[in-house]
Amino acid sequence: MSRTAKIDENIYCPKCGKHEHxxxxxxxxxxxxxxxxxxxxxxxxxxxxxx
Ligand SMILES: [Zn+2]
Numbered sequence: 836m837s838r839t840a841k842i843d844e845n846i847y848c849p850k851c852g853k854h855e856h857x858x859x860x861x862x863x864x865x866x867x868x869x870x871x872x873x874x875x876x877x878x879x880x881x882x883x884x885x886x
Pocket of ligand 1: 848873
């Protein structure tokens with residue numbers, strides 16, 4: 836079973852909610868993968884946060 840290597844996980848932009856156009860954009864201090872939405876330009880870390 837192979838997935839398309841386009842998007843690693845179920846990455847959605849927290850701002851505009853898009854699933855496409857999400858690209859890796861470095862990592863934060865704790866080493867978590869950061870992503871960027873090329874649709875709206877939002878930088879975010881797709882991990883559960885203690886809201
Ligand atoms: Zn977006």
